[in-house]
Amino acid sequence: MPTGWLAVAGLGPGDEALVTPEVRAALAEATDVIGYIPYVARIAPREGLVLHSSDNRVELDRAKLALNLAAQGRKVVVVSSGDPGVFAMAAAVFEALEAGAGAWQDIDIRVLPGITAMLAASARAGAPLGHDFCAINLSDNLKPWSLIEKRLRLAAEADFAMAFYNPRSKSRPQGFARALAVLQEACGDDRPVLFARAVSTADEVLRIMPLDKAQPDMADMRTMVIVGSSQTRIIERPAGPVLYTPRSVPEMVA
Amino acid sequence: MPTGWLAVAGLGPGDEALVTPEVRAALAEATDVIGYIPYVARIAPREGLVLHSSDNRVELDRAKLALNLAAQGRKVVVVSSGDPGVFAMAAAVFEALEAGAGAWQDIDIRVLPGITAMLAASARAGAPLGHDFCAINLSDNLKPWSLIEKRLRLAAEADFAMAFYNPRSKSRPQGFARALAVLQEACGDDRPVLFARAVSTADEVLRIMPLDKAQPDMADMRTMVIVGSSQTRIIERPAGPVLYTPRSVPEMVA
Structure with missing residues (x-):
């Protein structure tokens, strides 16, 4: 099985010049990008990349999808605007992780900071x-x-x-x-x-x-x-x- | 007289992959970089760029130097680690500006956010x-x-x-x-x-x-x-x- 990972990344407030190189590098390696519709819309489509957009207020569903895909060996980036650790997806991912299956316990999870609003x-x-x-x-x-x-x-x-x-x-x-x-x-x-x-x-x-x-x-x-x-x-x-x-x-x- | 400007920029916590492209672009255009010794040490020297390092606790002197150089037409970047607006140089620059000479009132001043610690x-x-x-x-x-x-x-x-x-x-x-x-x-x-x-x-x-x-x-x-x-x-x-x-x-x- 390939080694999957999950990065919870901050896209900053909107200007592409405020996206860190660390986040760009994760997006360049990703097989899957998951997030709220307007944030995923900021990611350029490319071959080999699956974009998963979802509506607001389904943060835990999104987190579970991300953990499941990473457990299957996919390279997953969950995108937030701003910083993922400030009122955004990082806490939701850890809530799902804590409540979730033992199959998730070895997943490589990283939080990549961004410029918060x-x-x-x-x-x-x-x-x-x-x-x-x-x-x-x-x-x-x-x-x-x-x-x-x-x-x-x-x-x-x-x-x-x-x-x-x-x-x-x-x-x-x-x-x-x-x-x-x-x-x-x-x-x-x-x-x-x-x-x-x-x-x-x-x-x-x-x-x-x-x-x-x-x-x-x-x-x-x-x-x-x-x-x-x-x-x-x-x-x-x-x-x-x-x-x-x-x-x-x-x-x-x- | 050439048009000077002053950017107060955040270098993030240390990893170069956490420096935003916006900050990189300002540094690439700068004629002068001003800051605390270990932060200026992160900037690669190049022809046409003057590096001004100073010790801790002289933030207002540093701010006045930056404003004076920008008023003379230089392109000045004041560097902070992290974000310049969080316990860092942006407030010091505005303190100096408020207390300072009318000659500074037209200077183009921008604050460029960074990943705060x-x-x-x-x-x-x-x-x-x-x-x-x-x-x-x-x-x-x-x-x-x-x-x-x-x-x-x-x-x-x-x-x-x-x-x-x-x-x-x-x-x-x-x-x-x-x-x-x-x-x-x-x-x-x-x-x-x-x-x-x-x-x-x-x-x-x-x-x-x-x-x-x-x-x-x-x-x-x-x-x-x-x-x-x-x-x-x-x-x-x-x-x-x-x-x-x-x-x-x-x-x-x-």
Whole structure:
């Protein structure tokens, strides 16, 4: 039997110049690529490569297919956008592995990191995550909403900058409005917020504003939202504003 | 006068296969590369390229040099390891820009993201950052220690997985021991912790253990430390353990 393997790879936020050579090399060797439809659509077809696209919300099915193919000796790449370890397929693969058959225990599994959306968005806007920060998935598909609100309040009390993944979808139109209300109460009206949509693609739009101007419909599933810490500030420049968080916190503030 | 520019670029954790094509392209066009000695040492010398190495702790001097050279029409890349926006040079450049001369206001400044250490370490170990998490710089060079302790306690209360940059240095031997004591009190003895040293280089060493086995001297400045959330778990495999955090939190836990 040929030796199969499974690589869980991050394609970055969209620009092909943000895909690492490590990921390119895995894709060049692969016999099978598995992932959510728009991510698999980024992979160029070639002879000897089978593309397996599936819809959103079937992450565990996708993970099991990947493990089964690798166990059969196929060279499998599961693709995520951004980084596979951040709200993406790596955890789903390990969930399936843990729950799964002993036949999977010897499979060579590697996670290949990628440029995650919050760091791509941060780079485009300046450096809002230049000091301590947190990353929160605002979807309550897999956790109770009460836990999200608790984390928002504690993150504000800790004075983290905050990066929000999956802020809003058609099936969850209300959550982001509630999150904004919690943040406005905890952080005040003037706290800067970044809406970064479709970063590094032709559709990219960045908007920076104070929190009291933020509206729920400014976000969708292609948007990263970053709310600054109390130290985050804006530099106005002819080419547009820069959003950044200084490296230091003065003794009197802390 | 020629048109200069400034790119603040992330070289990733060490492996050249983790440097993005975007960063490679900027380096290929540069006339000047500026950075901390070991990061500049990663750049191949070539005709027409001036390498400016400097020691640690002179980030603002480095930023001013970069801005001045770009204002003179040079094509300047400031290099950081990992991602330049995470505890690295991007914030220092914007601090210098904000404090600095009007002559800098028209400089074309771009931040080019890279694979940050916590995501490289996470990928090697499995997916410990697969659910909500925070990133904290444990150095108290630029912030009071009391703020670090406050953030550790609030992050534990929020049940974030936690990634720690700069856990320990020769000039700060005591801080990490205090951090471990706070974490043991807040998270309990069994919480899994990862020490990931020199990830993606020939010196890479990963160690996973329960928090009560963690010792201060297991970390140095080349080590990322990741402490799991209450949901983080270990899968034992023949090839070694996998550390991961599932995507979901059950209603009864939250």
